[in-house]
Amino acid sequence: MKIQEIAKLAEVSPATVSRVFSYHPNIRPEIREHVFAIARKHGYHPRLSSKQRNVVIILPGEAIYPIRNCLEMVMMALTFVLPKRGFRIEVLPQDNIERLNSIQFCGAVAIGAEPNNFQKWTDRFSAPLVLVDREAPKNSRDIYSVRSDEAQGMDLAISHLHERGCKKIGTIIYGGSGNGDVRRQAVAKALTSRGLPNQENLIQLCNDNEYVETIGKMLKLGIDALFCPGGNAGIVTAYALSLFNQRIPDDISLVTSEHKLFSHYATPPQTTITQDYIGLAELAANVIESFPDKKTRIPQATMLPYSLISRDSVVCI
Secondary structure, three states, X not given: OOHHHHHHHHOOOHHHHHHHHOOOOOOOHHHHHHHHHHHHHOOOOOOOOHHHOEEEEEEOOOOOOOOHHHHHHHHHHHHHHHHHOOOEEEEEEXXXXXXXXXXXXXXXXXXXXXXXXXXXXXXXXXXXXXXXXXXXXXXXXXXXXXEEOHHHHHHHHHHHHHHOOOOOEEEEEEOOOOHHHHHHHHHHHHHHHOOOOOOHHHEEEEOHHHHHHHHHXXXXXXXXXXXXXXXXXXXXXXXXXXXXOOOOOOOOEEEEEOOOOOHHXXXXXXXXXXXXXXXHHHHHHHHHHHXXXXXXXXXXXXXXXXXXXXXXXXXXX
16 A cells, blocks of 8 residues: 555545654644554555654653663663664653654654553554563554563572572562562462472562561571562662671572672672563564564564573572
8 A cells, every 4th residue: 555545545645644654743633643543444554764763762751660770771772772773762751752743753662661651552653662571551553562581580590599509588579569479479489399488478579668677577587598689689688688797698698680780799799680681672673673564573572581690699508
């Protein structure tokens, strides 16, 4: 189908259709929505030109913990990968997303966003949206999810501690519900499959203001290892253990999430699990680059495995 045919069906001029697909600011919203509706009905997507290789990265409107560290790592990966593919980058906070109506872009990547905030994406924009580390809304078109395999990552950490002789592992998951619940269930399953204690008080969700207290309670349970995924847990845990005169790894073995500016330089260097940030960025670029080529089948949801970086914070018994 050609642009002239879309124009005829929409009862507008080809120039108007062209302006709609290039997000010209002078197009009335009702005309834009009408043309998009016609295009979607007939499976039409405009070809990307060299002038339309702008990718919008949508960030949370305010600081959100515990994803701050993950957000920064994903941003670094995207700014490395996308320009190599010939894309230009524009960054928008989520609370300024209305600006998308007045700029040209061929795709968007949202980091740390809530999927429900993009329920009407397909009705408004003829470009793909990639959600990083979030699930795409159900029955959504042109919205894709690229994320890390949380269950595999949790199992990887518990397996590492178990293989090195740890018998009673406490887990403190940085943050609240959402991914936290998925991680808690995965940790419980990993402990159970290895015959390790998995009672509720050994797997806790908590935030900054209760982290030190939670570690103190864990120590009273007689744990010999801590697994602390998420956020800046490595920094906070090392500080908290020092307050309780616990040495790593002599008294407590420790596995945390990788923090580029801390994990390798901690004393001792911390064993961590880490997401494949470059891999996530490459997947996002693949989605945008292939859209809307019907010959290239891109799955709506893709997961990548975690990897483990072994350092000196886990004792080998």
